[in-house]
Amino acid sequence: MADAIAPDGRRDHFNAHASRRKSSAAVIALEKANLEPVDVVQDIALLDEADRRLAELGYVQVYKREFSWLSCFSFAMSISGLFASVATTFVYPLEAGGAASAVWCWLISGFGGMCIALSVSELVSAYPTSGGLYFTCKHLAPEAWVPEISWLCGWLNLLGQIAGVASTEYGCAQLLLAAVSMGSGFTYIPTNDHTVGVMAAVTIFHGALNSMSTAALEKMTRTYVIFHVGVLVSCCITLLVMTENKHPSSYVWTNVLPEAGWSPAGFSFLFGFLSASWTMTDYDATAHIAEEIKNPELKAPWAISTALGFTYIGGWLFTIVLTYCSGDIPTTLASPIAQPAAQIFYDNIGPAGGIFFTVAAFIILNFVGITAIQAGARTVWAYSRDEMLPLSRVWYKMNKTTTTPLYAVWLFTICCALINLVGLGSYTAIAAIFNLTAIALDWSYCIPILCKMMFGKFQPGPWHLGRYSFWINLWAVIWTLFVSVIFVLPTILPVTPENMNYVSVILAAVAIFAVGYWYASGRYYYTGPRVKAQLIEGAVADGKFAGMAESDAKSVTKSLTES
Secondary structure (H helix, E strand, O other): OOEEEOOOOOOOOHHHHHOOOOOOHHHHHHHHOOOOOOOEEEEHHHOOHHHHHHHHOOOOOOOOOOEOHHHHHHHHHHHHOHHHHHHHHOHHHHHHHOHHHHHHHHHHHHHHHHHHHHHHHHHHHHOOOOOOHHHHHHHHOOHHHHHHHHHHHHHHHHHHHHHHHHHHHHHHHHHHHHHHHHHOOOOOOOOHHHHHHHHHHHHHHHHHHOOOOHHHHHHHHOOHHHHHHHHHHHHHHHHHHHOOOOOOHHHHHHOOOOOOOOOOHHHHHHHHHHHHHHHOOOHHHOHHHHHHEOOHHHHHHHHHHHHHHHHHHHHHHHHHHHHHOOOOHHHHHOOOOOOHHHHHHHHHHOHHHHHHHHHHHHHHHHHHHHHHHHHHHHHHHHHHHOOOOOOHHHHOOOOOOOOOOHHHHHHHHHHHHHHHHHHHOOHHHHHHHHHHHHHHHHHHHHHHHHHHHHHOOOOOOOOOOHHHHHHHHHHHHHHHHHHHHHHOOOOOOOOOOOOOOOHHHHHHHHHHHHHHHHHHHHHHHOOOOOOOEEEEEOHHHHOOOOOOOHHHHHHOOOOOOOO
């Protein structure tokens, strides 16, 4: 009799819903064999190590594994967009507490972000699938709670990714229009309407690029990190050399100049955490392309941890350089282009240098948008594979030519463009999108981290934190709780409809939808991450699959993924 390696069990009430699924002779045969209904049966001898591990987790390999060490690292680096992300969010610590807020908040917040990144890396190594941290809930939470916990984690992660891409695309538009304004001698002043229009065009362009094959995306991705690091180093050197009147160290490290209206000033200082928290997030983006990576259990966590480590150190050093060269902060904040970093480039390097580095930041933020849409589309596809989203059968379809989920790509792209329409109301509403990114994504990571700590079901992969794991996990959760409280508060006082922090409103709206959808429909069919593959050792070769005919055995080895 052939040995069967069965994936984790599903909830007892699965059979009550199984009748709703598409039946076939192969499924009937599998049920007769007293195994779970699955889409594909795979022979262990025919799989490489990565595909075998994916099959053990319950999924069949669909994508081509094209991503190498370099492209994985470049992908993870691009998600943070260090140079451009710091440039677009530098306004928040300056407004919150001045020079000292920018420097100290990055150091403190970056450490908390690194703990989250290391915790995520450990989980990704153990469970490398396109579902990312959402999928890990199946293996970390008590079986009876898996549907509810994975549902909550999944919706938070998807919301955070949409908000992250939306804020990235808005930042792209801001930087491009800032460069145009510089080129016009500031006779052209960008408006909210112009920014939203450019944002929509850039978002559609990034969606079009993500309609290409995995091989084409991998070739593009591997070049990002080289350009990125080159721009970062050259900008820091240029600013330090060409800035004549740098601030003294006593000013950079101790001056608190709150411009947001909060009292006492120390409380306003805390809003400076947003810059590092927004830059150092979307840690699991690399996990969402795990099924396109060779040896993902090693490459994905290595890419996440090293790229975020570089972002932490490099981002802090770049922030210090900007702060030393920031000039009169109230004047810099009053810039008509609303981009303090771009204004610093212009004031210290001159019009040509200012335009060059602002356009370079725009290009780098494009890298962020392209990679983030790829990760987001794979998330939509993975959730649809588990039948979590409305119309899952549509979003799960793979294009025959590119072998990528084009419907998922464009669903995600359009959602990102639509959420940015709040920018037509006020710029402060866009700040809520930035805040939402950090809150939603970080909590989608902390839910499985908490499950890992509480329930003791975690089985480490080849990349793990060893004896330091618990304490790093603990600080990741504590830090996320702390900054979540800060990020839902209004950043400017007194509060008006124009400067209100709308992140709580958006969170509430999505929570109402997710909970309502769960009780109205989801709880009747969603049982958590699904089993799509069965791994069998020598079954087809021996012809001993519990009485299954050879024709049936062959039929279940064919993927049911629709083209």
